[in-house]
Amino acid sequence: MDTNTWQTQLRKGAAELVVLALVGKGELYGLQILQGANGAGDLVSEGSLYPLLNRLERDGKLTARWSMTEAGGHPRKYYALSADGAALLDEMRTLWRGFRTSISTIVEDDR
Amino acid sequence: MSPSPTIDGYVGRLEAALSPIPAAERGRIALEIRGHLAEVASQSEAALETSIGALGEPESLARTYLADYQLTDAVARGSHPGMLMALIRISARSAAALVVWTLTLLLGVFGCAFIFVAAAKPFDPSHVGLWIHPFEFGMVYSDVAPGRDVLGWWFIPLAFALGLLSFVAAGLVLRFGARKVARRARV
Numbered sequence: 001m002d003t004n005t006w007q008t009q010l011r012k013g014a015a016e017l018v019v020l021a022l023v024g025k026g027e028l029y030g031l032q033i034l035q036g037a038n039g040a041g042d043l044v045s046e047g048s049l050y051p052l053l054n055r056l057e058r059d060g061k062l063t064a065r066w067s068m069t070e071a072g073g074h075p076r077k078y079y080a081l082s083a084d085g086a087a088l089l090d091e092m093r094t095l096w097r098g099f100r101t102s103i104s105t106i107v108e109d110d111r
Numbered sequence: 112m113s114p115s116p117t118i119d120g121y122v123g124r125l126e127a128a129l130s131p132i133p134a135a136e137r138g139r140i141a142l143e144i145r146g147h148l149a150e151v152a153s154q155s156e157a158a159l160e161t162s163i164g165a166l167g168e169p170e171s172l173a174r175t176y177l178a179d180y181q182l183t184d185a186v187a188r189g190s191h192p193g194m195l196m197a198l199i200r201i202s203a204r205s206a207a208a209l210v211v212w213t214l215t216l217l218l219g220v221f222g223c224a225f226i227f228v229a230a231a232k233p234f235d236p237s238h239v240g241l242w243i244h245p246f247e248f249g250m251v252y253s254d255v256a257p258g259r260d261v262l263g264w265w266f267i268p269l270a271f272a273l274g275l276l277s278f279v280a281a282g283l284v285l286r287f288g289a290r291k292v293a294r295r296a297r298v
Contacts (some may be wrong), residue, residue, distance in 0.1 A: 030143060030146075030147050031147055031150055031151070034290070040286035044168045045165050045167060046147070046162060046165040047166045047167040047171070047172055047175065048175065049174040050143060050144060050147070050166075050172075050176075051138070051172070051176045051178075051179060052181065054140065054176060055179045058179070066142075074146045074149045074150040075144075075145070076144050076146055076150075076186070077139075077143045077146070
């Protein structure tokens with residue numbers, strides 16, 4: 001496995017947590033989530049973000065509303081966390097912290 | 112929103128590839144992607160090209176959406192194992208899915224049993240057949256007069272035909288039922 005494939009797998013695994021965490025800070029639409037996710041490095045691609053948002057909405061983790069009257073007239077779909085989504089984010093955050101600590105202990109031990 | 116042939120072309124192909132999804136849902140997905148591309152295009156033509164590259168081919172983007180609609184996808188592909196797997200996965204929250212799954216399995220078991228007894232007749236002709244008084248069909252080892260079955264060797268094609276009929280019925284129930292469940296449950 002080359003490092004590109006490995007990096008893609010890492011991003012794939014983290015995408016849901018990244019999206020939930022961003023939307024957890026406030027209502028956002030797709031492009032804003034994309035910019036937020038990729039501001040600190042390419043974490044989520046357009047091709048995976050929109051299907052992911054669709055799935056999270058269908059699973060009841062996100063709620064959505066349309067805005068058709070923004071400047072420029074582009075339709076925007078704004079997402080917010082539902083109660084279920086907030087609970088999932090809390091749980092995933094806790095698991096992530098544990099995971100990060102375990103990995104750091106092993107991988108960054110020789111520094 | 113000014114019309115753009117690039118965006119129209121992309122969204123048109125996406126909608127066509129999403130045809131297994133119910134129209135209303137498909138429209139919402141297309142509108143979101145159209146809005147995204149239009150907003151990016153308002154920055155620059157180069158930004159639009161980069162964004163279309165990042166979204167990937169419309170057909171491949173559609174596949175990512177469809178993968179989440181496991182049952183819809185299986186119905187679109189005509190995959191019987193896929194439909195059965197997806198139905199049992201959602202059976203806890205959809206009684207209709209459980210009914211379709213159970214009925215399909217039952218018909219499948221009937222089909223196997225008919226084919227099995229058809230194949231068993233040549234090996235044990237006196238105990239495999241159809242008796243009227245009392246009514247018995249298949250492999251019978253008690254209370255029958257051996258050799259008195261009413262069909263004789265005709266039992267084989269009849270049981271075989273019933274087996275095939277059961278399989279065809281199972282396939283029809285599965286395809287029809289799965290399509291109904293997928294439309295209703297958006298899964």
